[in-house]
Amino acid sequence: MPYLSFRNVGKTFAGTVKAVNDFTLEIGEGELVTLVGPSGCGKSTLLRLTAGLEDLTTGEILLAGKPVHHLPPGRRDMAMMFQDYALFPHMTVEENMGFGLRMRGHAKREVSESVRETAASLGLGDLLARFPSELSGGQRQRTALGRAILRRPRVFLMDEPLSNLDAELRQRMRVELKELHGRLKTTMLFVTHDQSEAMTLGDRIVVLRDGTIQQVDTPLRLYNKPENEFVAGFFGSPGMNLLPGHVEKDDGGLWFRGAGFRVRIATGEATLRDASGAEVVEVTLGVRPEGFTHKDESVTREGEGIEGRVRLWEQMGSHLLLYLRCGSAEVVARMESGWESAAIPHVGEALRLSIDMAQAHFFAKKTGMRLTLTTAVAS
Amino acid sequence: MLPSLGFKTLSPDRRRLAQRIGISLMLSLPCAFFAFPFLWMLFSVSKTNLEIFTPLKFFPDAYSWDAFRALLGGEHIPFVRQYANSLFIASVQSVGAVAVSATAGFVFGRYEFPFRRTLLVLAVFTVLIPRQVLVLPLFLWMHRLHLLDTPFAVILPGVVTGLGILYFTMVFRRVPGHLLDAARMEGASEYRVFRFALPLVLPSLLTYGLIHFILAWHEHIIPLVMLNTETRLTVPLALSSLYGGDMRVPYAMLMVGSLVTVLPTALLYFFLRRHFQSSLADLTSR
Numbered sequence: 001m002p003y004l005s006f007r008n009v010g011k012t013f014a015g016t017v018k019a020v021n022d023f024t025l026e027i028g029e030g031e032l033v034t035l036v037g038p039s040g041c042g043k044s045t046l047l048r049l050t051a052g053l054e055d056l057t058t059g060e061i062l063l064a065g066k067p068v069h070h071l072p073p074g075r076r077d078m079a080m081m082f083q084d085y086a087l088f089p090h091m092t093v094e095e096n097m098g099f100g101l102r103m104r105g106h107a108k109r110e111v112s113e114s115v116r117e118t119a120a121s122l123g124l125g126d127l128l129a130r131f132p133s134e135l136s137g138g139q140r141q142r143t144a145l146g147r148a149i150l151r152r153p154r155v156f157l158m159d160e161p162l163s164n165l166d167a168e169l170r171q172r173m174r175v176e177l178k179e180l181h182g183r184l185k186t187t188m189l190f191v192t193h194d195q196s197e198a199m200t201l202g203d204r205i206v207v208l209r210d211g212t213i214q215q216v217d218t219p220l221r222l223y224n225k226p227e228n229e230f231v232a233g234f235f236g237s238p239g240m241n242l243l244p245g246h247v248e249k250d251d252g253g254l255w256f257r258g259a260g261f262r263v264r265i266a267t268g269e270a271t272l273r274d275a276s277g278a279e280v281v282e283v284t285l286g287v288r289p290e291g292f293t294h295k296d297e298s299v300t301r302e303g304e305g306i307e308g309r310v311r312l313w314e315q316m317g318s319h320l321l322l323y324l325r326c327g328s329a330e331v332v333a334r335m336e337s338g339w340e341s342a343a344i345p346h347v348g349e350a351l352r353l354s355i356d357m358a359q360a361h362f363f364a365k366k367t368g369m370r371l372t373l374t375t376a377v378a379s
Numbered sequence: 380m381l382p383s384l385g386f387k388t389l390s391p392d393r394r395r396l397a398q399r400i401g402i403s404l405m406l407s408l409p410c411a412f413f414a415f416p417f418l419w420m421l422f423s424v425s426k427t428n429l430e431i432f433t434p435l436k437f438f439p440d441a442y443s444w445d446a447f448r449a450l451l452g453g454e455h456i457p458f459v460r461q462y463a464n465s466l467f468i469a470s471v472q473s474v475g476a477v478a479v480s481a482t483a484g485f486v487f488g489r490y491e492f493p494f495r496r497t498l499l500v501l502a503v504f505t506v507l508i509p510r511q512v513l514v515l516p517l518f519l520w521m522h523r524l525h526l527l528d529t530p531f532a533v534i535l536p537g538v539v540t541g542l543g544i545l546y547f548t549m550v551f552r553r554v555p556g557h558l559l560d561a562a563r564m565e566g567a568s569e570y571r572v573f574r575f576a577l578p579l580v581l582p583s584l585l586t587y588g589l590i591h592f593i594l595a596w597h598e599h600i601i602p603l604v605m606l607n608t609e610t611r612l613t614v615p616l617a618l619s620s621l622y623g624g625d626m627r628v629p630y631a632m633l634m635v636g637s638l639v640t641v642l643p644t645a646l647l648y649f650f651l652r653r654h655f656q657s658s659l660a661d662l663t664s665r
Contacts (some may be wrong), residue, residue, distance in 0.1 A: 053560050074566035086561035090578045100565035147565070 002026035002314035009059035034202030042211035229368035258326025286361035289334035305354035446631035475538035484547020505541035532605035
């Protein structure tokens with residue numbers, strides 16, 4: 001049963017600017033959903049709408065089956081963590097953490113006990129008398145977290161809470177947040193623009209663009225089966241190679257012809273079709289960097305790969321990133337092994353890479369939507 | 380061999396000292412310019428009328444407390460009572476002005492509502508209307524409210540100020556919105572959010588209160604129109620009543636009055652100067 005539901009939620013600013021458009025989503029109790037998208041995609045607006053800090057233009061938000069979109073923020077029983085923590089500068093850590101309980105009229109002693117207990121669990125026990133300006137970035141983050149979890153809200157809303165931390169601390173806090181969620185099992189809506197954060201934290205990911213949902217799925221399915229070109233390009237580091245071209249039938253099979261290369265998609269009678277079943281010819285081929293393999297040139301036959309000149313390579317330790325120019329297109333390939341330093345190609349050297357067609361994706365050039373390969377059954 | 384004297388050959392420490400002495404000398408000139416009337420006033424409390432009107436006579440022939448005794452003893456006017464009136468009026472008006480302006484400024488600065496801009500412009504527009512134009516309608520209002528010749532006839536017109544509303548609108552606009560949002564998320568009502576925001580703008584509250592106190596303390600025209608009875612007058616009115624061109628009134632007493640009048644504002648500034656400076660720095664640094 002859905003716990004937090006969004007039904008056709010829309011938000012328009014100043015009468016014309018559509019920040020969120022017909023957003024419909026159902027989140028289960030205890031689920032951790034990440035909202036991800038580039039800046040300006042409406043993810044923070046959506047979080048503020050959920051929190052009650054902005055009014056909806058259309059639609060409704062339900063919590064445990066009851067509409068909450070008309071309630072003020074304090075009565076929705078949600079807690080929010082802000083990007084820069086929003087710690088009250090004139091209050092100590094203890095006062096900051098206990099603020100919510102005090103606002104709800106809890107007894108001073110009860111508040112103090114709860115604060116001490118939570119602070120101890122977050123490693124803030126010795127810092128209760130300090131002001132936010134006397135804390136490090138990580139301590140501030142924990143204080144904000146403490147304030148959010150102290151009153152056991154029904155939903156956690158997190159607005160890029162890790163973005164102000166350095167890489168190492170961010171990694172650590174990510175693990176801590178995940179553990180905390182496992183412990184508390186509170187429904188969590190986590191906004192981020194960082195795809196790796198979205199992938200590692202979320203049970204499900206909602207990809208937003210221009211206020212519209214692009215895809216809602218598990219991290220792995222999003223990565224392996226992106227619904228459209230935008231999602232395909234957004235996930236992965238480096239992102240998916242998107243090569244424009246068209247399909248043609250030749251030599252008893254279906255071929256993709258790009259700028260200066262040709263690869264076989266399938267043998268026999270096959271077509272690429274969109275969701276409505278229409279055949280599409282103008283397409284974009286998507287290959288993740290790890291979708292390329294390098295074989296000896298004599299082994300790589302025509303139609304199995306692409307040829308390009310090495311522009312640059314980056315030694316990443318566990319793997320090697322090769323940047324190639326293939327005709328007018330730029331391609332990034334990830335090579336896992338077999339690249340002893342002597343074997344690393346020189347800049348400018350020609351290289352032939354084969355594409356694992358099982359890992360290739362096709363999108364309609366016009367709409368950007370995912371296409372499926374259908375092979376005709378021999379009659 | 381290099382010359383042993385000369386500014387360029389001084390050690391850095393000595394050069395800094397020389398610079399400081401130079402700057403101090405330069406600043407002491409305007410200081411003396413502003414301090415002179417005050418010091419003249421201070422030394423005139425012991426002068427006779429004749430000494431006061433003798434040109435270039437800075438120090439009195441003899442020092443005495445007679446003028447203090449005459450003024451505070453109520454020989455010519457009930458000065459202590461009038462001083463208390465002024466303190467009451469200026470204090471209540473300042474607190475009232477801060478309360479009203481901060482509340483209105485919070486609403487104008489933090490909420491969107493129809494005609495917000497128009498209303499703000501109207502509020503600010505009142506600053507452009509000279510006091511003299513408003514005196515008569517205010518007098519008529521106070522007459523209708525039966526408040527004439529009471530402290531409230533002076534206090535009420537000063538409580539709502541367009542400048543205060545504009546000032547606090549700017550002040551509250553600078554409060555980071557996410558802090559107020561965080562308070563809302565934690566269950567604070569809009570009134571609690573406002574109260575929560577007050578400590579965040581404390582220097583501005585104190586600064587505006589201090590400025591308003593000084594203005595109210597020196598206000599002349601409104602008390603002149605609204606107050607009649609001698610025991611209800613404020614200090615500026617009381618002192619001006621002594622300037623009658625009557626040479627029988629010792630001018631030294633006026634000097635005492637003026638000295639004592641400066642005291643509250645000077646003391647307030649002394650105690651609040653840190654907040655005052657931080658608020659000004661805050662306004663100029665953004």
